[in-house]
Amino acid sequence: MWSLRSVPGGGSDIHDEIPRLPDGWQADMASLLMNAECSSGLVAPGTSVSLTLWPLVQANGQISEFAPWDEGNAGVPEAVMQCVKGLRSQMRPLIPARDGGEAIASDEVLLTVEVRGVQ
Numbered sequence: 245m246w247s248l249r250s251v252p253g254g255g256s257d258i259h260d261e262i263p264r265l266p267d268g269w270q271a272d273m274a275s276l277l278m279n280a281e282c283s284s285g286l287v288a289p290g291t292s293v294s295l296t297l298w299p300l301v302q303a304n305g306q307i308s309e310f311a312p313w314d315e316g317n318a319g320v321p322e323a324v325m326q327c328v329k330g331l332r333s334q335m336r337p338l339i340p341a342r343d344g345g346e347a348i349a350s351d352e353v354l355l356t357v358e359v360r361g362v363q
Contacts, residue, residue: 245358246273248338251298251351259341263301263353266339276334277359282327287361295320295328297355303347305337311351328357 248265277283287293298313310329317325341350 245356246270247356248353249356251354258352259343259348259350260345261342263299263305263341263350264339266305266336269336269338272336273331273357276331277328277357278362280327280331282323282330283359286321286324286327287359289361292358292360293320293324294356294358295325297329297357298351299338299353299355300349300351301338301340301353302349303340305340305347307332307335307338307355313354324359328359 246265246269248263250262294316296313296316298311299307300309300311302308310332340347341352342348
């Protein structure tokens with residue numbers, strides 16, 4: 245499961261519209277992770293781990309980087325974190341934030357990813 249939520253406190257900027265997930269994005273990202281070389285054996289079968297990333301979303305919707313976000317990531321294996329972060333360049337663009345109708349870069353959402361072990 246992949247989802248977006250507002251950063252507590254709103255990030256560094258507050259925009260008219262925050263970044264959003266386009267239709268089909270969650271399914272595409274789940275498939276991307278499942279087929280990634282780094283995902284093999286990350287999580288024991290029948291278990292799951294959730295991690296939270298803080299993406300910098302550019303005006304074109306691309307995630308240019310992930311800022312450090314430690315809250316809620318206690319106990320997340322570093323290999324899981326690095327695997328998901330390593331897929332950034334292959335992630336489909338998000339719907340960017342908007343101010344006055346114009347697309348703008350934003351850091352006001354968190355991306356939560358649940359990684360499940362396949363049986």
